[in-house]
Amino acid sequence: xxxxxxxxxxxxxxxxxxxxxxxxxxxxxxxxxxxxxxxxxxxxxxxxxxxxxxxxxxxxxxxxxxxxxxxxxxxxxxxxxxxxxxxxxxxxxxxxxxxxxxxxxxxxxxxxxxxxxxx
Amino acid sequence: xxxxxxxxxxxxxxxxxxxxxxxxxxxxxxxxxxxxxxxxxxxxxxxxxxxxxxxxxxxxxxxxxxxxxxxxxxxxxxxxxxxxxxxxxxxxxxxxxxxxxxxxxxxxxxxxxxxxxxxxxxxxxxxxxxxxxxxxxxxxxxxxxxxxxxxxxxxxxxxxxxxxxxxxxxxxxxxxxxxxxxxxxxxxxxxxxxxxxxxxxxxxxxxxxxxxxxxxxxxxxxxxxxxxxxxxxxxxxxxxxxxxxxxxxxxxxxxxxxxxxxxxxxxxxxxxxxxxxxxxxxxxxxxxxxxxxxxxxxxxxxxxxxxxxxxxxxxxxxxxxxxxxxxxxxxxxxxxxxxxxxxxxxxxxxxxxxxxxxxxxxxxxxxxxxxxxxxxxxxxxxxxxxxxxxxxxxxxxxxxxxxxxxxxxxxxxxxxxxxxxxxxxxxxxxxxxxxxxxxxxxxxxxxxxxxxxxxxxxxxxxxxxxxxxxxxxxxxxxxxxxxxxxxxxxxxxxxxxxxxxxxxxxxxxxxxxxxxxxxxxxxxxxxxxxxxxxxxxxxxxxxxxxxxxxxxxxxxxxxxxxxxxxxxx
Numbered sequence: 126x127x128x129x130x131x132x133x134x135x136x137x138x139x140x141x142x143x144x145x146x147x148x149x150x151x152x153x154x155x156x157x158x159x160x161x162x163x164x165x166x167x168x169x170x171x172x173x174x175x176x177x178x179x180x181x182x183x184x185x186x187x188x189x190x191x192x193x194x195x196x197x198x199x200x201x202x203x204x205x206x207x208x209x210x211x212x213x214x215x216x217x218x219x220x221x222x223x224x225x226x227x228x229x230x231x232x233x234x235x236x237x238x239x240x241x242x243x244x
Numbered sequence: 245x246x247x248x249x250x251x252x253x254x255x256x257x258x259x260x261x262x263x264x265x266x267x268x269x270x271x272x273x274x275x276x277x278x279x280x281x282x283x284x285x286x287x288x289x290x291x292x293x294x295x296x297x298x299x300x301x302x303x304x305x306x307x308x309x310x311x312x313x314x315x316x317x318x319x320x321x322x323x324x325x326x327x328x329x330x331x332x333x334x335x336x337x338x339x340x341x342x343x344x345x346x347x348x349x350x351x352x353x354x355x356x357x358x359x360x361x362x363x364x365x366x367x368x369x370x371x372x373x374x375x376x377x378x379x380x381x382x383x384x385x386x387x388x389x390x391x392x393x394x395x396x397x398x399x400x401x402x403x404x405x406x407x408x409x410x411x412x413x414x415x416x417x418x419x420x421x422x423x424x425x426x427x428x429x430x431x432x433x434x435x436x437x438x439x440x441x442x443x444x445x446x447x448x449x450x451x452x453x454x455x456x457x458x459x460x461x462x463x464x465x466x467x468x469x470x471x472x473x474x475x476x477x478x479x480x481x482x483x484x485x486x487x488x489x490x491x492x493x494x495x496x497x498x499x500x501x502x503x504x505x506x507x508x509x510x511x512x513x514x515x516x517x518x519x520x521x522x523x524x525x526x527x528x529x530x531x532x533x534x535x536x537x538x539x540x541x542x543x544x545x546x547x548x549x550x551x552x553x554x555x556x557x558x559x560x561x562x563x564x565x566x567x568x569x570x571x572x573x574x575x576x577x578x579x580x581x582x583x584x585x586x587x588x589x590x591x592x593x594x595x596x597x598x599x600x601x602x603x604x605x606x607x608x609x610x611x612x613x614x615x616x617x618x619x620x621x622x623x624x625x626x627x628x629x630x631x632x633x634x635x636x637x638x639x640x641x642x643x644x645x646x647x648x649x650x651x652x653x654x655x656x657x658x659x660x661x662x663x664x665x666x667x668x669x670x671x672x673x674x675x676x677x678x679x680x681x682x683x684x685x686x687x688x689x690x691x692x693x694x695x696x697x698x699x700x701x702x703x704x705x706x707x708x709x710x711x712x713x714x715x716x717x718x719x720x721x722x723x724x725x726x727x728x729x730x731x732x733x734x735x736x737x738x739x740x741x742x743x744x745x746x747x748x749x750x751x752x753x754x755x756x757x758x759x760x761x762x763x764x765x766x767x768x769x770x771x772x773x774x775x776x777x778x779x780x781x782x783x784x785x786x787x788x789x790x791x792x793x794x795x796x797x798x799x800x801x802x803x804x805x806x807x808x809x810x811x812x813x
Contacts, residue, residue, distance in 0.1 A: 172335075176335055185329070188475070205791070208718060208720060
């Protein structure tokens, strides 16, 4: 009797064991697949980052920017700056008390240009 | 249940007895055989189990080598400028191929493909796809978007291979610095070759190089300044119809090359022209007789050795005759000249007399010290050796004093000029970033601080009053020396073929950068005008400094005040 119960228990344990192992193995396979997929995605993303960086440097080439500046120089009234226009922050005098009112009254030329460009 | 069904005689004890009873097979022998069989089976199953565990533990191999669709081109590190802007990078490009054998309907495939890749020739494509070949390239290096579109067509028998390709976003802007790579992505010229020669090639041979884990290599170049130099040189080349031109911007204290260009050049993305004879890097790979620029070194030698004092006066009223050779002045004053006058009028006679007073031995000694008699050591592989006179006679001494009879690379003179203005320290040039502390370790004193101060004064004087006026940029205190050399044509100095150069430093009261521009055989801008260095090379230097000084972090100041200060010093 005891022997039969023992056999039965062992059989049950074997079936459970097999089921658990199978499940584990299956999960591991799924995880490995996911891992491989993620890895290939990372590789792809790295490639596209490299491509985008190349494109960025292509778009920010000084020669391209210069061509753009030349093209729109008239529209935005652009001019190369002169050494006389470079100053330290300490060189700028403090604002006089009367100035804010005058500044508020005068229209901002740059903002005006930007608004005109948008229309 | 089984226990009950079995007859009692079939129990184990009975069996043993029966076996014991049979005399043909001895009991011990049989047990041994059973054990042997058991052991064998056990071992086999153990081996199988062990192998299974091994398979379970090793992850499936997935590397570059296992992927048949990646052509293993050797990966290279990115090259970036001193601010991290990309100068050269690897990009993966897909190439489209077909297996015509597996294509069911060539006509349909052709129609679909030309809808996505309109630049493919339809009839050619149909012919290619109609064969029974196993493999044919359709289009190399297509964009990722096109790859996606072709993929979406779902035509069987088409495939992609990805290839690494070197890409230079700046095109020809820095071609002579960066050099180029061959079809296998190996560096064959310029800095690319330098990278290969310093470890990358070994890495490739060992199979360790992949794009992901290679840190970008930084250069000392500033892409913005490089563009300015390239742009100004291109302009000058056209304006003066020069045969060739070259320019360099050096950090006067660290020897770093901020920008260097040589025209005509090539596009490293498609270097079909690179092997042409006139595409050499004139800055380092060409040796030239640079003319009056060399007077700077004559002055440095004469003043530093004490052979000549600033207050000395030399007679320049008559040309010097040596054998069949006559030394003239271009801007002849026909009177005795003081040292500063010799410098700003660029008197050949005066310079020759100064060199003679110091002597040929001393001259050679100093030129060697300036690094002008030996081959320049730098990162780029393309470097020419100077061409020196065979015998150093008195005539040689006089000629070399004003830059004839000795051909050196323009880069060498720029490097030596750094030493003249930075307080007397010669620092080897580099294309890699270098700190002031590192430079100090490499620096060799070639002239005294006092000589350097005197030369800075002369350089400034020449821009204020002499031939270099058009290089002046208000606010940046430019100082420099022009050189209008006659080119050797058929073994004689030609009267109308020139090699013009301007060697400048700024701001001259404490020089940070040295700029050298050289124009090979420039023509007058307008008919009837002259074409001396002061009229073409000097304004190019001025333009480069005007545009790049702020980017280089040089603060503009009031010139007049500083000039007065320098003179009083």
